[in-house]
Amino acid sequence: MAFISSGYNPDKPMENRLTDMGPRHFEEFYPEVIKNNKGKWLYHEILKPGVLVHVAESGDEVYTVRVGGARLMSVTHIREICDIADKHCSGHLRFTTRNNIEFMVDSKDKVAPLIKDLESRKFDGGSFKFPIGGTGAGISNIVHTQGWIHCHTPATDASGTVKATMDKVFSDFQNMRMPAHLRISMACCLNMCGAVHCSDIAILGYHRKPPMVDHAYLDKMCEVPLAIAACPTAALKPKKVDLDGTTVNSVEVNKNRCMFCGNCYTMCPSLPLADKDGDGIVLMAGGKVSNRISSPKFSKVVVAFIPNEMPRWPTMTKKITDIIEAYAADARKYERLGEWAERIGWERFFEKTGLEFTHHLIDDFRDPAYYTWRQTTNFKF
Amino acid sequence: MATVEFEGHTFTVDEDGFIEDFNAYNESWVRLVKKEEGIEELTAEHWQVINVLQDYYKKNGIAPMVRILSKLTGFKLKHIYELFPSGPGKGACKMAGLPKPTGCV
Ligand code: HEM
Ligand code: HEM
Ligand code: SF4
Ligand code: SF4
Numbered sequence: 001m002a003f004i005s006s007g008y009n010p011d012k013p014m015e016n017r018l019t020d021m022g023p024r025h026f027e028e029f030y031p032e033v034i035k036n037n038k039g040k041w042l043y044h045e046i047l048k049p050g051v052l053v054h055v056a057e058s059g060d061e062v063y064t065v066r067v068g069g070a071r072l073m074s075v076t077h078i079r080e081i082c083d084i085a086d087k088h089c090s091g092h093l094r095f096t097t098r099n100n101i102e103f104m105v106d107s108k109d110k111v112a113p114l115i116k117d118l119e120s121r122k123f124d125g126g127s128f129k130f131p132i133g134g135t136g137a138g139i140s141n142i143v144h145t146q147g148w149i150h151c152h153t154p155a156t157d158a159s160g161t162v163k164a165t166m167d168k169v170f171s172d173f174q175n176m177r178m179p180a181h182l183r184i185s186m187a188c189c190l191n192m193c194g195a196v197h198c199s200d201i202a203i204l205g206y207h208r209k210p211p212m213v214d215h216a217y218l219d220k221m222c223e224v225p226l227a228i229a230a231c232p233t234a235a236l237k238p239k240k241v242d243l244d245g246t247t248v249n250s251v252e253v254n255k256n257r258c259m260f261c262g263n264c265y266t267m268c269p270s271l272p273l274a275d276k277d278g279d280g281i282v283l284m285a286g287g288k289v290s291n292r293i294s295s296p297k298f299s300k301v302v303v304a305f306i307p308n309e310m311p312r313w314p315t316m317t318k319k320i321t322d323i324i325e326a327y328a329a330d331a332r333k334y335e336r337l338g339e340w341a342e343r344i345g346w347e348r349f350f351e352k353t354g355l356e357f358t359h360h361l362i363d364d365f366r367d368p369a370y371y372t373w374r375q376t377t378n379f380k381f
Numbered sequence: 382m383a384t385v386e387f388e389g390h391t392f393t394v395d396e397d398g399f400i401e402d403f404n405a406y407n408e409s410w411v412r413l414v415k416k417e418e419g420i421e422e423l424t425a426e427h428w429q430v431i432n433v434l435q436d437y438y439k440k441n442g443i444a445p446m447v448r449i450l451s452k453l454t455g456f457k458l459k460h461i462y463e464l465f466p467s468g469p470g471k472g473a474c475k476m477a478g479l480p481k482p483t484g485c486v
Contacts (some may be wrong), residue, residue, distance in 0.1 A: 013466060224442050
C-alpha cells in the first residue's frame with residue numbers, strides 16, 4: 001500500500017509531539033449503573049456459571065455475563081465484541097484480569113437475550129466465539145504469553161498449548177464443580193511472564209540443551225560481562241578464541257554447570273539455545289495468590305519434561321487433566337490445589353495423580369534447596 | 382546484515398540501524414545516525430555523551446547504567462532525552478557505535 005501520512009513530520013520529529021498523557025481515566029468508560037453505584041455495592045451472587053449479579057445499596061442491580069476470550073484477537077473480533085456491547089449494553093464492556101470479556105446489563109430481562117446472542121456466535125471452524133463461563137469454583141481463562149507468535153526466547157508455543165488445554169477442560173469453564181478456583185497459567189520460557197509461578201497448575205516452556213556459541217559475532221553483538229553475569233550457575237566465563245588465525249573475545253560454556261535457563265541468550269544474541277527435540281514443557285502445581293485461609297504459595301514442579309507435540313500437545317493435556325481429576329475427586333470444599341497437596345502430603349499427591357516422581361523434582365539450587373528436603377520422620381509409605 | 386554508504390565510508394548495520402562492529406566506528410557514523418535519531422545539530426554536549434559511552438565501553442565491555450551515565454556526564458536523564466530524543470539506549474548508544482541493548486527492553 002502506498003504511504004499515507006498521519007500528519008507526523010519526520011523532518012521535525014519533536015514538533016507537535018504529545019507525550020506523558022497516560023491512559024484514559026477509567027471513569028470515562030463506566031456503564032451508567034456502575035457509575036451511579038460506585039463504592040456502594042451490598043452483595044453479589046453467581047446466578048449460574050458465567051453470570052453474576054451485584055446489588056447496590058440503592059437497590060440497583062448489575063448483571064455481568066463473562067465470556068472466554070482467546071486473548072490474541074483480530075480487530076474484526078474486537079469489532080464484533082463492540083457490536084454486541086452496542087446492541088445489549090449501551091456500548092459498554094470490560095476485560096478481566098484473566099483476559100475474559102464481561103458484558104454488563106442493568107436489569108434481569110436483558111440477560112437472556114444477551115446470553116442467547118452470545119451462544120449463537122461461532123467461528124467457521126466450529127469454535128464458540130463467546131463461550132459463557134469462568135466464574136466461581138471452575139476453570140477460568142489461561143493467563144499466557146507470546147510463544148512462537150512473537151517472542152525470541154520461547155521453548156514452546158503459548159496460543160497453541162492454551163487452545164489445546166482449554167478444549168480439554170472446556171466443560172469446567174462452563175461449570176463450577178471444583179472444590180475451589182483452579183487457575184491454569186502458561187509461560188513459554190522460564191522468564192515466566194505472567195502467573196505460572198503462582199497458579200494451581202502451570203505450563204512452562206523448558207530447554208534441555210546448553211547454548212551454542214557464535215564466536216564470530218559474540219564480541220560484536222554482546223556486552224560480554226552482561227552475558228557472564230546473566231548466568232545463575234556461573235556456567236559462563238570469558239575466553240579468547242582463535243578463529244581462522246584471528247583472536248576474538250568470546251565466552252566458554254561449562255556444559256556441566258548449565259541448566260538451560262536461556263538467560264544468557266536474553267542478554268546476548270550469539271548464544272541461541274532453542275532446539276526442536278530438546279525443548280518441551282514442565283508442569284508445575286499448587287500455587288495461589290490469594291490470602292484466603294492459607295498464605296499465597298509458589299507452584300512446584302511436578303512433571304520434569306513433556307515433549308512439544310504440535311499442534312495439540314496430547315501428553316501435556318492428559319497429565320493436566322489427570323491432576324485436575326485427582327484434585328476434583330479428593331480435595332475438600334474451598335481447598336485450593338496447593339492446600340490439598342500440602343494437607344495430604346506431596347507423596348500422596350504423586351500417588352493420587354499417577355505422576356512419576358523423578359530426581360529432577362528435587363531442588364538443588366543453592367542453600368534454600370535444603371529447606372525443600374524432608375527433615376522429619378513424618379511421611380506416609 | 383545491510384550496508385550503508387556515507388561520506389565515503391561503508392557501514393554494516395542490523396535491521397534497527399545499529400553498527401555491526403564497534404571497531405568500524407568513525408565520526409561519519411555519528412553524522413549518519415544523527416538524522417534518523419531526530420537530532421538537528423550536534424553540540425558539544427552530544428559529543429560529551431558519546432565520548433563517555435565509548436570510554437566506558439572500551440574500559441568495561443558494557444554500556445554504563447543510566448545512573449552512571451548521568452553521574453559521569455553531569456546530565457540528568459531529562460537532559461539526555463533532550464539531546465537524544467530516542468533516549469540513552471536507542472539514541473546515544475547507537476550513535477556511539479555500541480552494541481544494541483538486550484534483555485526485555
Ligand atoms: C464492596 C464491593 C465488592 C466486594 C466486597 C466484592 C467481593 C467479591 C468476592 C469476595 C468475590 C469472590 C467470589 C468467589 O470467590 O467466588 C468477588 C467476585 C467477583 N466480583 Fe465482586 N465484590 C465487590 C464489588 C464488585 C463489583 C462492583 C463488580 C463489578 C460489577 C464485581 C465483580 C466481581 C467479579 C467479576 C467477580 C469474579 C467472580 C468469579 O470469578 O467467580 N465485584 N467479589
Ligand atoms: C472492592 C472490593 C473487592 C473487590 C472488587 C473484590 C474482587 C474480587 C475478585 C474479582 C476476586 C476473584 C479473583 C480471582 O480469583 O481471580 C476476589 C477473590 C476473593 N476476594 Fe476479593 N474483592 C474485594 C474485596 C474483598 C474483601 C473485603 C475480602 C475479604 C476481607 C475479599 C476476599 C476475597 C476472597 C476470599 C477471594 C477468593 C480468593 C480465592 O478464591 O483464592 N475481597 N475478589
Ligand atoms: S515467557 Fe519467555 S518466551 Fe514467553 S513471552 Fe515471556 S520472555 Fe518470551
Ligand atoms: S543457559 Fe542459563 S545456565 Fe546455561 S549458560 Fe546460559 S545463563 Fe548459564
